[in-house]
Amino acid sequence: MEDIASRGKSGWFDATARQRVTGLLDPGSFTEFIGPSERVQSPHLKMFDLPSAFDDGVIIGRGELNGRDVLIAAQEGQFMGGTFGEVSGAKILGLVRAARDHKDLPQTVLLLLDSGGVRLQEANAGELAVAELMRAIVQARCAGVAVIALVGGKSGAFGGAGLTASTCSRIVISEQGRIGVSGPEVIETNKGVEEFDAQDKALVWSTDGGKNRRLIGGADAFAEDSMDGFRVAAEAVLAKVPSLDLKTMQAEQERLTARQQQLGACDDAVSMWRTLGIKDPEAVRDMDGKDLTALANGIKEANHDAR
Amino acid sequence: MQMLSFKHTARSRLPGKKDKAIIGVVASGNLEVLLERVIPGAECEVAIATPLTGYDETWEAVIADFVERFSPGGLRISINDGGARPDTVYLRLMQGSALMEAD
Numbered sequence: 001m002e003d004i005a006s007r008g009k010s011g012w013f014d015a016t017a018r019q020r021v022t023g024l025l026d027p028g029s030f031t032e033f034i035g036p037s038e039r040v041q042s043p044h045l046k047m048f049d050l051p052s053a054f055d056d057g058v059i060i061g062r063g064e065l066n067g068r069d070v071l072i073a074a075q076e077g078q079f080m081g082g083t084f085g086e087v088s089g090a091k092i093l094g095l096v097r098a099a100r101d102h103k104d105l106p107q108t109v110l111l112l113l114d115s116g117g118v119r120l121q122e123a124n125a126g127e128l129a130v131a132e133l134m135r136a137i138v139q140a141r142c143a144g145v146a147v148i149a150l151v152g153g154k155s156g157a158f159g160g161a162g163l164t165a166s167t168c169s170r171i172v173i174s175e176q177g178r179i180g181v182s183g184p185e186v187i188e189t190n191k192g193v194e195e196f197d198a199q200d201k202a203l204v205w206s207t208d209g210g211k212n213r214r215l216i217g218g219a220d221a222f223a224e225d226s227m228d229g230f231r232v233a234a235e236a237v238l239a240k241v242p243s244l245d246l247k248t249m250q251a252e253q254e255r256l257t258a259r260q261q262q263l264g265a266c267d268d269a270v271s272m273w274r275t276l277g278i279k280d281p282e283a284v285r286d287m288d289g290k291d292l293t294a295l296a297n298g299i300k301e302a303n304h305d306a307r
Numbered sequence: 308m309q310m311l312s313f314k315h316t317a318r319s320r321l322p323g324k325k326d327k328a329i330i331g332v333v334a335s336g337n338l339e340v341l342l343e344r345v346i347p348g349a350e351c352e353v354a355i356a357t358p359l360t361g362y363d364e365t366w367e368a369v370i371a372d373f374v375e376r377f378s379p380g381g382l383r384i385s386i387n388d389g390g391a392r393p394d395t396v397y398l399r400l401m402q403g404s405a406l407m408e409a410d
Contacts, residue, residue, distance in 0.1 A: 016332050018329070035327075036329045036339075036341050037327050037341060037343055046308055049308055049358055050358065051308070051333050051356060051357070051358050051387050051388060051389055052333070052356075052387060053332075053333045053339060053387055054329065054339065054341050054385070054387065055329075057333075076332055078332045078333075078334040078337070079332055079333045079334060080333075
């Protein structure tokens with residue numbers, strides 16, 4: 001079931017989840033599991049008089065990325081903010097568990113995250129799905145599965161999606177992508193506008209956005225905002241995927257402790273970039289993808305096998 | 308949630324071999340249209356789930372016009388609406404039938 005194919009140079013940020021799946025994978029290689037004609041929809045939304053989606057906003061299946069067999073899940077950020085509900089969460093969870101348990105399935109899982117987190121109308125099921133998904137990703141990684149997060153959609157990867165991304169083996173992000181736990185509006189609501197002004201888009205993107213995440217080591221590859229861009233970046237991180245064991249966890253703990261000591265006193269992204277030794281931190285905002293990638297590759301803190 | 312359904316007899320079966328297609332997203336001002344080639348002959352069924360009430364006649368007119376112009380015989384068309392305007396609905400129906408005719 002292919003949407004109007006969206007290939008090559010076309011943008012990732014504005015694309016639907018279906019366009020991303022068909023645009024990312026090799027042409028004609030995608031097979032969907034539990035597709036929309038099976039009508040596995042949210043059992044909860046109708047109680048709130050809200051429209052449901054035939055696939056509950058998540059597409060799962062298998063296909064090929066430059067000839068490599070992969071499993072893939074994509075969240076539709078435009079439907080209910082790409083949120084984790086009972087069905088949408090279970091679809092991603094089932095996919096990761098299948099990779100964990102069946103060695104004859106592809107041992108690479110691509111998670112195209114585009115989500116504000118848990119769906120409030122089915123919050124208990126959504127919270128459970130996120131917790132179980134994080135556990136399943138850790139177990140899958142321990143079993144040798146590469147789980148790659150691709151972040152570049154309108155809803156970013158916040159709440160449970162931010163936690164999910166941080167549990168993956170590798171994270172690919174575009175300039176438009178954002179990763180966080182509490183989203184900008186949540187921080188503003190709870191801590192006040194002086195703490196974080198969610199209306200200030202430049203502030204939001206410089207803090208949560210792809211450039212900062214890549215430069216401070218919160219993401220492993222920077223992708224151009226296109227189907228090709230994400231394919232190239234995903235292929236690059238797949239060349240060397242760190243395994244997960246106790247040593248990795250300890251290294252990650254040390255990395256995050258060191259990061260907090262180094263950057264904890266900074267009050268904005270530019271001061272973090274200056275602290276990391278970037279000579280002209282003000283220039284980062286206008287930097288193109290190629291220069292940003294080169295800059296990030298030269299920063300020690302941005303390149304690590306902890307995660 | 309309002310459920311509407313319409314049955315039409317089209318002039319002919321929609322050409323093409325594709326058995327199913329989906330287009331659009333359930334979002335504000337948008338809708339998703341699922342098309343399935345599961346009905347014999349030139350019959351066509353359209354089922355709509357919409358959170359908005361009071362637009363029955365508009366839906367009826369848009370679907371009737373679509374059936375008249377594109378003759379989607381053999382299709383079951385299912386719509387999850389997010390409050391789309393009639394022009395958006397028509398556009399998605401056209402895109403959906405084009406997908407079914409492809410290959």
